[in-house]
Each structure stands twice: as C-alpha cells, then as structure tokens.
Amino acid sequence: MTAILLQFAHILLVVALAPLVTGWVRLVKARLNGRCGPSPFQPYRDLYRLLQKEAVIAHSASWIFRAAPYVTFAAVWLAACIVPTFTTDLLLAPAADLIALVALLGLARFWTALAGMDVGTAFGGLGSSREMLIASLAEPAMLMVTFSLSLLSGSTSAAHIAAFVLSGGIGLSVSLGLALAAMVMVAIAENGRIPIDNPATHLELTMVHEAMVLEYSGRHLAMIEAAGMVRLTLFMALIGCLFMPWGMARPGADLAEIAIGLGAFLGKTFALGTVLALFETSIAKMRVFRYADFLGGALLLALLATIFHYVSEAV
Amino acid sequence: MFAHLSYDVAHLIGATVLMAGFGLLYQRRLQAVLNTFAFQALALAAAAGWQAHVQNAPHLWATAGIALVFKALLVPFALHWLVERLGIHRTVETALSIGWTMIVGVALVALSIMLVLPVTAGAAALTRESLALAMSVVLLGLLMMITRHNAVTQVVGFMALENGLILAAVSAKGMPLVVEISIAFSVLVAMILFGIFFFRIRERFDSLDVQYLETFRGDRQ
Structure with missing residues (x-):
C-alpha cells in the first residue's frame, strides 16, 4: 500500500520539480555570466504560456508530427517513474x-x-541526423555503465543498486568512480548540455535538439520542453540514486525517514544543478567531429570500470 | 574496516592519476595538455601524501612535497612560459586519431594488469593493484611520446611516464629518499635541457614538429 502511495508521490514530484530544476540551472548560469537572470520559476510560466497558445502545424505534417510530443513526454515520464x-x-x-x-x-x-x-525541412533532418549520431555513441556507453554497475552489485535494478551502495556493499571503489565519470559524460550528451549541444542556442549551425523541434509551437512545444526538463531531472536523480544514495528512505521507513529522503533528494538535485551550471559556464561547445572522441571516452571509462572490477576481484 | 578504507582511498587516488593519463591522451591543445599534466602531478602528490599517512612514513611527505612543488607547479609553469615564448600556444595537434589512441590506451591498461597480477602473486594486495595502476600510467606516457609529433607534448609524455614511476615507488614500501630526490632533480635538469633543445629545434627547422628531424641528414644535403 505504501509502495503505491509513494509511487504516486514520486510520479507527481518528478514532474512538478522538473521546471524548477531547469530554472535553477538557468538562474545560476545567468548569475555566473554576470546577468541578473529570470526567477527559477520562469519555466512554469513559459510552459503555461505555451499551453495557452495555438499550435501551428505545417501542411506537410503527418500524424507522426502530432503524436511525437506526447509519445516523447510519456516515454520520458515513465522513465523518470x-x-x-x-x-x-x-x-x-x-x-x-x-x-x-x-x-x-x-x-x-x-x-x-x-x-x-x-515535416521535411532541412533543419529538422539535420538535427535528427546529428541526434542519431549522438545516440549511437551515447547508448553503448550508457549500457556499458549499466553493465559495470550490475557486475558490482549483482543486479540491473536501480533500486537494488542504491540499496547495495547504501548497505556499504561496494564502499569506495575505483570501478564506481570510473562509472560515475562515464555516467556524467553520457548524461551531458543525453541532455544536450554544453560541450555537446547548447540548450540555449538558436544559431543554425550549432543546434541539435533545437533544430529538430523548430517546427513545433503551442502545446506541442510545451510537451517537448517539459520532456526535456523531466529528462534533466531524471539524470540528476539517476546519478544521485546510483552513486550517492545517502539519505534515501528504504522499504519500511517511517514518515521522518521519508522526509529526510525528500530533503536529501532536493539537496542533491540542486547541488548537481549548481555543478552543471558551473561546468557549462567554464567550457566551450565542442565541434561535431569531436563527439565521437568525447563519448568514445565515456565508453572506454565504463570499460575500464569493468576491467578494474575484475582486478579487485582477482586481488 | 580502517585498513580496507585506506586501501580503497589509495586506489581511488591511483585511478585519478590514471584518468589524468587518459586526459593527456584526449587533449589536443598544448595548454590543455599542460593543465592536465599539472592535475596529474597534483593527484600524484595526493597519492604520496596518503601513503605517507597510511604507512606512517615521514619521508613520503617529502616525496609528496617534491611532487607538489616541482611537478604540479614548477614544471607546468616553465612549460607554459616556454610555449608562450615559442609562440605555439594555439597549436592543435592532429597527429593520430584521438579515438584510436584511447582504444590503444585501454588495451595497454589491460596488458599491464595481465602482466602485473600474475608476476606479483605473493605481494600485498595494496601493492599489487597500485603497481598495475602505476604501470598503466607509465605505458600511457610512452604511448603519448609515440603518438605525438610536437616536441613539447612528447616531453609531457616523458614527464607523465616519470609520474607513473613515482606512483609505483610510493606504493611499494621502502624507496630511499636519496633516490627520490635525485630523480626529482634529474627531471628538473631534463626539463631545462629540453627547454634549450626546443629553441634549438625551432631555430633550425622553424617548427617543433619532430617529423622534420626524421628526414634530416645533417649538413651534407
């Protein structure tokens, strides 16, 4: 029974919190750039405004164009669940x-x-092709991280890995550190953050994600923007859950422990958001041809994590 | 519990040194390479400091200090100064594909592990894994010297190799301080010699690309 209640609370929390997390990252970035920056609640207002607006659809668009925002958002939300x-x-x-x-x-x-x-515009196709390039590099790296973590903990379930790390089953391990580094690199690529893609750009030559969704407006755009925000929160939660699950409530926890878990989650998320903003401010976007090196590096780090796992087993 | 923790921290720092070794392979701009090298030396100093704390060996603090002062500060600053003086601070190297270099790097790490673990079957666990890490760092330094064309990055590869040697030395018990200090000073002397050498190479070939050296046949042309 509590599992059902907690699951619903979790589902709502992720969606309710996601715009705030994005707004927080934008605010910290603006402050670091010497700007005043909008309130962290601005993304809520943006989404509300987009939902009020009429959705303009190109003549050449098929049902795929209409369905895509909802499918995307549903898939990301389910992943966050x-x-x-x-x-x-x-x-x-x-x-x-x-x-x-x-x-x-x-x-x-x-x-x-x-x-x-x-829709058949040039930019959409260009964005899609680049997105697929990034996906084909990021997904193997992400799977490799998953494998090295599951080798360490004996399970591919995120909850199980978190419980295992919490119980001190892994401790400080080289493999965990390497997997964390690889995971961060993958998360940057998956969310289209700065060295890979600039989330704030509208310069044609450099955009990846923006180029794909250029044709969207109104409620469709709101769904896509919201999906992006939930994805960012999801990856922060994932890094928090797998590598620093401290404070997380476990099955059979009372209300106080759940409150501690909630506080710890909020603290971790906003700390990670601050780190992300710092990182993005201090680095420049890389060339498209360097993606393979960056994500290949993530794959190799995850591979090293596996290798070192076997070494510590052998020792 | 405490012994386990000290072992894990030593590993983590060793792995940081190794990661910096990969960072050196990944970077293509000269100044980024130098910054990564400074970071590696910093991690090395931390490794030495941690070993000094764990093994209760005061002379390792001297090692840590030498690594910090000479390698993390002095050598990178000198190299930065040299790069500025030579006017090559904007150089981007495209010698060998970075991706392939990294793959070869991972293969070298696997090789050093396969080599070290059977050979040191009798040694303490702490020494064995650190030795594998240190050997990987040495091999990555060698790889960097092979794959780079620019003389400055080759020298950085040499220094990274030397970092790996020190990492191996601090994890094994009982390296005499005299040896340690003499190595540190010989690296400094090497650094000065390299510096003079850079100017000579550039004077002769108007470039620091060592490929020109390969076809050079003296004054007899």
Missing part, C-alpha cells in the same frame, strides 16, 4: 531496471528524431 528519487520503496521498482530505462529514453529520442524529419 522507475528511477528512485527519495525512496527505493516504489511500486515499479522491481519491474523496471536500467536497461529498460535506456530503452525508454531511446524510444523518446526515436520519436523526436522522426518528428524532426516528418
């Missing part, structure tokens, strides 16, 4: 593991790329 945030005691926790998570994110990406090509 299975990543434990403040408690590991979730209804969906046993059913969903990290491989399912990768698949759901892949589904969302696939539909966005389809929608980018659907």
